[in-house]
Each structure stands twice: as C-alpha cells, then as structure tokens.
Amino acid sequence: MGVIDSYADYLPVTENTPKLSLGEGGTPLVRSSFIGPQLGIPDLYFKLEGCNPTGSFKDRGMVLAVAKAIENGYGKILCASTGNTSAAAAAYAASAGIESVVLVPRGDVSQGKLSQAIAYGAKVIVIDGRFDTALSIAREMVDTFNMCLVNSVNPYRLEGQKTASFEIVDEIGLSPDELFIPVGNAGNITAYWKGFKEYDEKKQKGVPRMMGFEAAGAAPIVLGRTVESPDTIASAIRIGNPASWVSAEQARDESNGLIDTVTDEQIIESWKKLARSEGIFCEPASAASLAGLLKLANNGTDFSGHRVVCVITGNGLKDPSFAAENAESKPLNVAANIDSVAAALGI
Numbered sequence: 001m002g003v004i005d006s007y008a009d010y011l012p013v014t015e016n017t018p019k020l021s022l023g024e025g026g027t028p029l030v031r032s033s034f035i036g037p038q039l040g041i042p043d044l045y046f047k048l049e050g051c052n053p054t055g056s057f058k059d060r061g062m063v064l065a066v067a068k069a070i071e072n073g074y075g076k077i078l079c080a081s082t083g084n085t086s087a088a089a090a091a092y093a094a095s096a097g098i099e100s101v102v103l104v105p106r107g108d109v110s111q112g113k114l115s116q117a118i119a120y121g122a123k124v125i126v127i128d129g130r131f132d133t134a135l136s137i138a139r140e141m142v143d144t145f146n147m148c149l150v151n152s153v154n155p156y157r158l159e160g161q162k163t164a165s166f167e168i169v170d171e172i173g174l175s176p177d178e179l180f181i182p183v184g185n186a187g188n189i190t191a192y193w194k195g196f197k198e199y200d201e202k203k204q205k206g207v208p209r210m211m212g213f214e215a216a217g218a219a220p221i222v223l224g225r226t227v228e229s230p231d232t233i234a235s236a237i238r239i240g241n242p243a244s245w246v247s248a249e250q251a252r253d254e255s256n257g258l259i260d261t262v263t264d265e266q267i268i269e270s271w272k273k274l275a276r277s278e279g280i281f282c283e284p285a286s287a288a289s290l291a292g293l294l295k296l297a298n299n300g301t302d303f304s305g306h307r308v309v310c311v312i313t314g315n316g317l318k319d320p321s322f323a324a325e326n327a328e329s330k331p332l333n334v335a336a337n338i339d340s341v342a343a344a345l346g347i
Ligand SMILES: *Cc1c(COP(=O)(O)O)cnc(C)c1O
Pocket: 056, 057, 058, 084, 085, 152, 182, 183, 184, 185, 186, 187, 188, 189, 236, 237, 283, 285, 286, 313, 314, 315
C-alpha cells in the first residue's frame, strides 16, 4: 500500500503525483512486555519505525518528497544526512528512476547507513565537516543547481511523516496521553504533532502531550542556543542547529508537553532494555524516547493509567558496531565439540 495510497486524502497529492511506494508505513505498534508493567503502565506501546523499507521513519516522508520532486519536473534530488535520510533518498530515487546525491559528514555516519546509500546507487559525497555544515552546503547547492532538496526543510517530508500519528490513533482507537520521541533536527516531532492535530479535527480522538528528548551533548533546544560541536553516541540526533527548531517548540507548547535531555548512559541503558526485555533491536538514537520516559518515571512522574507511546525511530542493524561494542553478552569462542559447548554454558 504505502503512505501515498493509504492517506491521499490527508496529503498534498494530485492526479499528477506518481504513486511511489516501497511499502512504507503500516509499522507495528507493539505493547510492552515487561517495561510497561514494571512501571505500572500496562498501556505502554512501541511504534516500530525501524520496520520501514530502509529501516527508519525517514521513508514515510521521503516517498512523498520524491514523488513531488518528480511531479515538479526534477530529475535529481539532494540531501545532507547523518545517514538515514540518505538511505531513504537513495532508495526512493532508485525506485523512481531518478538520480540522488547525498552529502554526509565525515566519520559521523554508521557503516550500515552508508552501505545502503552506496548500494542504492546514490552519489555519496563525504564532507570534511559536521552535519549542520553539510546541510547549509546542500541549501546553497539547490539555489544554484537544478536539484530538489529532500531534507526535512522540504515540507513534503513532514507531510509524509505525519501519517505515523494517524496509524497510532487508529490502532489504539484514541490518542495516546503522551508520545515520547527522539529529537534531532526536530522534523519528526513537528510532523507527529501536525498529524495528531489534523486527525483530531476529523475524528475527535484527542491529542497527546509531545515529549521530545535531545541527547545531552546535542541539546540546542533545551539550552536555547546552537551547539557548535554536538557530541553523543546517538549519531542520528547529533545535531547542533535543528532545522525545525521553532515548530518543535510550538509542538511542545501547544501540546503542554516538554523537550528535555537524556545522557548517553541513559540512552545506552534504554537501548539494552529494549533489546533484552522487549526483543526490540533499535539504533542508539531511537532509544532516547524510552530513556526519556524512564527519566521522568524515575523522577516520580506518575503515568499509571496513561496510554503512552515511545517512537522507536530506526532499526538496530543500522549500527552493528554499536551493538558489538555495547552489548553485555559477548560471543564465546570454543572448540568444535559438545564438551566445549557445554563447558562454555556451565552445564
Ligand atoms: C532522523 C532520525 C531521528 C531524528 O529525527 P528528527 O526529525 O531529525 O528530529 C531520530 N532517530 C532516527 C533513527 C533518525 O533517523
């Protein structure tokens, strides 16, 4: 199906918009097995955006951005990316038969993401600088050259991404009370809020409080100033000057929500918990949503009886070296016989 087909009535599409799809959207909303019951929140859910075709929520917006680029006559798209945007851009460009160019900051992009962009056939340009610099170069490029910018400053990206809110409301039957979400460039929190508001106007199912979390070393919105050298293990939210800063603050204020920080230690702890107690393997940035919930719950905020959703933004396979370095259990190397295997298991 895909988001264009499923939600055409809610999207800025016309009869001239190509119906692109790689089957994005329709991702699972999974009820927590252990963490929710332990916190006294039986209605804790995880929205598994890592189940999208390229492994992150970026696909929801990219399908629409690429379709509109084609409708508007572009033969080439461009983005700056910490990884997932480039993977999505490259995939949808390939499926639409147009060219993609991606600018990535040197050393800041995980191997899994970079290998996707390369495999899908994007022109990958590694910039000797940070993401924020790559984005300003991309913005300048499209002023001069005939390419469509598909970063989240492209309004169609957020239009596509808002469809995740529709799915959550449809699946639960009501809006959640709180939505926890990682914040990097702040496009996704903006898109979800837009989606919840639009759906509430049509269906009167309510809206949640938007609970956004930046990494402590990359927290421009919380600090109220740009961060020159953002620093966190969560590369997808390693952003010092968010493109959707103002609209994220609006989402926070209109929803009576908050934007706060979580430390790398809290992110890693939640990342482990998701894998080991829920069977959900995500990339580090994605665990910032649960880390935020745990931070508030540990500080005494009472969520009992609430419907709570944590958005799990990307797939763990994006960043396999992070898993190898941070997982608690390591592979055991033994000789190839049953005694050695049993000995290694202590049985
Ligand atoms: C892009 C991304 C984010 C951050 O989303 P923003 O819209 O930039 O705030 C978080 N997690 C993952 C996995 C991402 O790819």
